[in-house]
Amino acid sequence: MLGALLDAGGRLAGPGEFTRRAFLAGRIDLAQAEAVLAAVNSRTEAGLEAALAQIKGAFSGKLSGLERDLLDLLAGIEAGIEFPDELENPAEPRGRWQAELRRLAERAGRLRRASAEGRIMAEGIRVVIAGRPNVGKSSLLNALLEQERAIVTDVPGTTRDEISELITLAGLPVRLTDTAGIRPPRDRIEKAGVRRSRARVKSADLLLLVLDRSRPLEAADRRLVAGTKVGKTLLVLNKIDRPDRLGALPGRAAGLERVEVSARTGAGLEVLKERVAGLIREGRVSPDSETPVFLGVYQERALRHACEALSEAAAALTDGIPLDFVLASVRRAARHLSEISGRRVDKEVLDQIFSRFCIGK
Ligand SMILES: Nc1nc2c(ncn2[C@@H]2O[C@H](COP(=O)(O)OP(=O)(O)O)[C@@H](O)[C@H]2O)c(=O)[nH]1
Ligand SMILES: [Mg+2]
Structure with a gap:
């Protein structure tokens, strides 16, 4: 049947084709x-509701x-440049424009926070475990997941690929990622892992920087x-189940909050989980709450x-x-x-956007 249709000149719908057609026909915009x-991929009732509102x-x-x-x-400022004589007091509109720009920036900022909320809803708060090889990152991930997922060995550099799991921590969606140890790589595969680790660390909402307390600090630490x-x-x-050989921490570490644990015995893990949830709640690592909005990477960048x-x-x-420069920035904002x-x-x-859709959606 399908074959006959295809022979008759029909073709299969590509990924995202239906949505794309709706977009091209002007019935929906890119955000919709x-x-x-987001609706197709939503995992929770709240996520689905937010996606439907956006549609x-x-x-x-x-x-x-x-x-x-x-x-x-923009039109107002352009008119001000074109016909400066019609402005009674040239200083007056600048103040008004400025106040208006502030309000617009504030509105755009709210949309940005909404999109950060959407990302968290869709992907979880990004908590990344980092540290030099062999400090116990994978063991910590396992202990936190309460299941064996990462490969743990005593050979430094074992975790070459990252492992990432979505868990619920104190009611919050958290994507916990174990990274390859960060150290000068010994081969190409490890190099790729280390590069990805660095990128993960940069984009983390919260970083768990693991140190081995049973050994003196190394240069990499x-x-x-x-x-x-x-x-x-x-x-x-x-590794607090072993004697403390860490020594003094560098000055930079003094300002960082710390938790002592043993991934092996489980000591301190509850405190760690509480602190992670606490940090997220205190809003230090998560944006203000706004109605979640789901944007693609391209759109997020445009909004930024x-x-x-x-x-x-x-x-x-x-x-x-000079107003010309102000105008250039305002135009750029409008374009984005x-x-x-x-x-x-x-x-x-x-x-690129529509290729992420499933066939037929
Ligand atoms: N004594 C002790 N050993 C640990 C602890 N956590 C991890 N290890 C050991 O340290 C080694 C490296 O652990 P692993 O999780 O693979 O480290 P990673 O390279 O940072 O991922 C393994 O032999 C683990 O069994 C701990 O809390 N106490
Ligand atoms: Mg590991």
Whole structure:
């Protein structure tokens, strides 16, 4: 039957074809298309509800409202440049424009936080376990997952590929990722692992930096400690079932919160879990709560650029920089906003976005 249809000139729908057609026909925008994907992949009732609201256009409405107000402001500033004589007091509109830009930047910022919430809902809060080889990262992951998933050996450099699991920690969705130990790699495979580890560490919402408390600190430990961000990192001193040989921690570590554990005996793990949940709750590692919005990587980037351009424009107005420069930033913000809805988007980007859909969706 299918074969006959294909012979008759029909063809199979490619990934995302139905959604793509709806988009091309102008019935939905890119944010709604992205929500279709989020709805299909949603794992919770709340996630599905948020995705459906986005499909119905809740986010698109806010976005187009923002775009409209930004374009109004743009027209106002353009008019101010074109017909400066018509301005009674040239200083007056600058103040008004600036206040308006601040409000627009604030609205864009809220959309960004909403998208961060959406990412957390879809992917979990990114908690990454890092440290030099053999400190017990994989053992810690296993202990936290309460199941054996990672390969644990006493040969440094065993975990060459990362392992990532979604768990619920104190009611919060957490994606726990074990990384390959970070050290100068001995071969190509390890090199790829180390590179990926570094990228993971950078994008983590919370970093668990593991040190082996039963051995003196090594140069690799010091480098890792030096590169961490306070408030985003928890120091985990592992192997407390053995004598303490760690010695003094470098000055940078003094400002970091620390928890002592033994992945082997399980000592301290409850405290660790509580601290992780606590840090997430305190909002130090998670964004403010906003209605979750699901955006693709491309759109998230566009939103970030729009926010940056808006702040730049507001700052330029304060500094009394010529209006032409302010205008350039405002225009850039408008362009980035239009990328989110997809009114202005390259075919290649569309191909990439819709290829993530399943066949026939
Ligand atoms: N005594 C003791 N040994 C541990 C502990 N955690 C891990 N180990 C051992 O340390 C070695 C390295 O552990 P592994 O989890 O593979 O370290 P990774 O390279 O950081 O992933 C293994 O032999 C583990 O059994 C601990 O809390 N106490
Ligand atoms: Mg490992």
